[in-house]
Amino acid sequence: MYLPDxxxxxPATIQEACALLAExxxxxxxxxxxxxxxxxxxxxxxAPAVLISLKQLEQLSNIEYEEGKGVLxxxxxxxxxxxxxxxxxxxxxSICEAAHHxxxxxxxxxxxxxxxxxxxxxxADLPPILMALDASITLVGTKGERVMALExxxxxxxxxxxAPDEIxxxxxxxxxxxxxxxxxxxxxxxxxxxxVVGVAVAVTMDGNVCKDARIVLGAVAxxxxxxxxxxxxxxxxxxxxxxxEEVGVCxxxxxxxxxxxxxxxxxxxDMVRVFTKRALRKAxxxxxx
Amino acid sequence: xxALVDNSGVKRYLVTIxxxxxxxxxxxxxxxxxxxxxxxxxxxxxxxxGCELGDCGSCTVLMDGKPVNSCIVLAVEADGHKFTTVEGxxxxxxxxRLQESFVDNAAVQCGYCTPGMIMSAKALLTRNPQPTEEExxxxxxxxxxxxxxxxxxxxxxxxxxxx
Numbered sequence: 414m415y416l417p418d419x420x421x422x423x424p425a426t427i428q429e430a431c432a433l434l435a436e437x438x439x440x441x442x443x444x445x446x447x448x449x450x451x452x453x454x455x456x457x458x459x460a461p462a463v464l465i466s467l468k469q470l471e472q473l474s475n476i477e478y479e480e481g482k483g484v485l486x487x488x489x490x491x492x493x494x495x496x497x498x499x500x501x502x503x504x505x506x507s508i509c510e511a512a513h514h515x516x517x518x519x520x521x522x523x524x525x526x527x528x529x530x531x532x533x534x535x536x537a538d539l540p541p542i543l544m545a546l547d548a549s550i551t552l553v554g555t556k557g558e559r560v561m562a563l564e565x566x567x568x569x570x571x572x573x574x575x576a577p578d579e580i581x582x583x584x585x586x587x588x589x590x591x592x593x594x595x596x597x598x599x600x601x602x603x604x605x606x607x608x609v610v611g612v613a614v615a616v617t618m619d620g621n622v623c624k625d626a627r628i629v630l631g632a633v634a635x636x637x638x639x640x641x642x643x644x645x646x647x648x649x650x651x652x653x654x655x656x657x658e659e660v661g662v663c664x665x666x667x668x669x670x671x672x673x674x675x676x677x678x679x680x681x682x683d684m685v686r687v688f689t690k691r692a693l694r695k696a697x698x699x700x701x702x
Numbered sequence: 703x704x705a706l707v708d709n710s711g712v713k714r715y716l717v718t719i720x721x722x723x724x725x726x727x728x729x730x731x732x733x734x735x736x737x738x739x740x741x742x743x744x745x746x747x748x749x750x751x752g753c754e755l756g757d758c759g760s761c762t763v764l765m766d767g768k769p770v771n772s773c774i775v776l777a778v779e780a781d782g783h784k785f786t787t788v789e790g791x792x793x794x795x796x797x798x799r800l801q802e803s804f805v806d807n808a809a810v811q812c813g814y815c816t817p818g819m820i821m822s823a824k825a826l827l828t829r830n831p832q833p834t835e836e837e838x839x840x841x842x843x844x845x846x847x848x849x850x851x852x853x854x855x856x857x858x859x860x861x862x863x864x865x
Contacts, residue, residue: 414754414755414773415733415735415738416733416735417733418712418731418732418733419732419733420713420732421713421715421732421776421778423703423778444776444779447774447775447776447779448756448771448774451774451776452755452756452774455754455755464732466778466779468779493768516844517759517843517844518769518822518825518840518841518843518844519756519759519762519769519770519771519822519844520756520771520844522765522768522769522770523765523770523771523774523775603843604840604843604844605757605843605844
């Protein structure tokens with residue numbers, strides 16, 4: 414399988430990359446890891462006349478902590494760089510674990526967090542845990558920089574608020590008051606499989622009482638979605654098995670799954686109930702895992 | 703990276719890619735895939751093409767020590783990086799102990815997945831010389847063996863680790 418011809422650019426700065434995007438218009442695509450884009454090009458699903466490579470933008474691969482801002486993950490950081498980051502392992506092992514359960518080793522060495530987000534696939538594994546931790550993303554364009562909550566970024570399958578001249582530069586995870594977070598996923602294989610259902614939660618516990626909670630459901634709606642009713646149901650309450658079951662049932666009524674090759678809507682709905690319960694129990698008892 | 707334009711206006715790039723310790727400087731088109739560069743330009747045909755979509759792992763090579771699928775990496779993106787292919791695992795005609803172990807444990811059936819399996823296993827053992835069976839299975843989970851000979855492959859990798 415060969416690739417069609419395209420014009421290749423390797424800008425030295427992100428501003429140069431944005432200017433190229435603006436100049437070339439809709440026929441241009443940004444190339445980061447390429448694990449998704451090159452596949453789509455081989456299949457003829459997309460046929461960009463221009464590829465703008467981020468190869469030279471080394472600073473976009475950094476994972477660091479900045480006082481007052483939180484953990485900053487460069488958009489070009491690979492999934493394995495996230496898994497192996499000491500900083501993330503210490504602060505949010507839940508993000509490392511979510512990255513570790515994606516695809517397989519070869520893909521994780523090349524695929525990037527920015528690519529995973531910009532593709533806006535409903536079953537993507539990183540957005541749910543990032544949304545549960547209230548992450549925001551920094552977009553850079555020809556007119557400058559803007560920051561938005563990741564939750565607001567997704568519009569529909571493959572659709573985001575990214576403007577044609579913009580590039581995702583950074584993902585910011587603000588300092589947390591939550592005591593635990595996790596992402597658990599059900600796929601048809603343990604490796605190299607998309608999520609049939611993925612549930613991420615972040616909880617703030619005070620003894621046995623849940624002070625705050627964020628529940629994010631993946632692969633069961635056009636975009637990764639919060640489950641606000643389920644969240645409201647658990648906040649301020651003492652945790653019990655009955656409560657967790659009720660919250661799971663509530664989340665399953667909030668999601669909007671479809672039937673597809675990987676699972677039926679009915680099955681996904683019931684898995685949301687089970688996985689919401691399990692994810693909450695895990696984050697409550699084990700912290701950031 | 704220097705670009706050259708021919709009379710018909712096609713742009714080509716001068717890349718230098720290190721494979722198995724040697725620098726190769728070649729002229730490639732932007733759409734040249736690393737796997738084709740390795741097989742066609744360098745005549746290193748040990749690296750196999752399977753699905754060509756990054757699912758099967760047949761084309762696995764090590765990029766700066768890490769396994770990647772060479773079918774979904776552009777040669778222009780590989781410029782300046784160091785690669786190891788299955789030809790670079792043996793030292794001076796002597797098979798690596800991992801390769802010996804594949805022979806001893808009959809971990810090869812049709813053989814098509816073997817180069818990729820060797821590369822994923824080599825990367826694992828370099829990083830983690832004493833892996834558990836679970837870690838071995840995880841490390842080769844991006845390499846499909848359609849003879850389904852996984853049992854002996856896992857055995858071979860564990861045996862090489864325990865030597």
